[in-house]
Amino acid sequence: MWKNRRLISQERGSIMFERKKPSGKLLSLPIDQIHPSPFQARKSFDEQELTALAQSIRENGLLQPVTVRKAAEGYELVAGERRLRACQLAKMTTISAILCSYADDRTAALGLLENIQRADLNPFEQAQGLRDVMVLWDCTQAEAAKRLGMAQPTFANKLRLLQLTADQRQFVLDNNLTERHARAVLRLPENRRSEALITIAKRRLNARQTDSYIEQLLNSPPKAGHRISMVRDVRIFVNTIDHAIRLMTDNGVPATAHREEKDGYIEYTVRIPTAAAEK
Known part of the structure; x- marks a missing residue:
């Protein structure tokens, strides 16, 4: 049921955002002439929801035009990427679009706000979008929050997610x-x-x-784990064992040692005769 409510809002959500309708011409544009906005904060789209929206558009038409601006080649999407993708999925060749003249900073804000107000972004996409807008506007958190109509603490908390x-x-x-x-x-x-x-x-x-x-x-700092010290140069230990064997043989004890290296280990087999064996 929740998903159904979300699907309905996908067509009406932009109406909520664009209460003050953007001034511009209403056009019917070839879909392949519309390019995604570089300011799009949303990085992933739910395929099932897109499929459902595409079916809704096939049956009822596009309820709200997308918003575009003129680009060097064709048009750049300002708001409505979900609707554009759904129309592509529905195999439509043209789409209703409102042609507006927005500067880059206005374009970024429109695309971001549309998604935030419609809860299209995951928390990290929201945070990255807010960071991008700050860079684009070259402003502080407080200034960006004010221009976006957000409480400054809310804005700051979202940015912290990028940590x-x-x-x-x-x-x-x-x-x-x-x-x-x-x-x-x-x-x-x-x-x-x-x-x-x-x-x-x-x-x-x-x-x-x-x-x-x-x-x-x-309130309970992590327990210090058992630290295992590792001496990188094992030759110290090898030389110590070899020296011990030489001392025994020099003093008349027929001790022997066999060393073998395998699987990243050095294995020693040391044979020292007992008093009974010497007799």
Whole structure:
């Protein structure tokens, strides 16, 4: 049921975003002349949802045109990449589009806000999109948050997600952990985060349980493991054994030693006669 509500909102979501309709011409453009925006924050699309949206467009038509701007070659998509992909999947050759004139910074903001308001992005794509907008606008977190209509603490919390490594981010997504799970883990030192994520996923902790678990970890520093010292130059030990055998033989004890190297190890077999054997 939730997925159905999301699918419906995919066509109406941009209407929510574009309450103030962009000024520009409504055109019917060849789909192959529209290129993705370099400011698109979303990196992955759910194939099942795209298929369902494509079927909806076949049956009902495209309810909301995409938004484009003129590019050096053809047109650049400003908003509506999901709709564009669904139309491609539906084997359409043309698409309704509103032609607007936006500067790069406005284009980035439009594409990002459309996805954020429609919950199309995963938390890390949102964070990267916000970072990209900051770079594009050359502004501070507070300035970007204000221009995007976001609370500054919310903006800052989302950016912090980028402190996780690429592997940790993927683990969060693969195990259906939430943004709150990820933010909780960020309270730990870098070298403790991966292990904490694995434990959270294995125990299937909810957000509140995760907060408690992280608090426990912070209040109980990791136990120092047994450190195994390794001497790189084993010749010290080999020479010591050989010297001991020579001492015995020099003093009349018929000791023998056989050394064999295999599988990355040195194996010694030492034979020293007992007093009974010498008799």
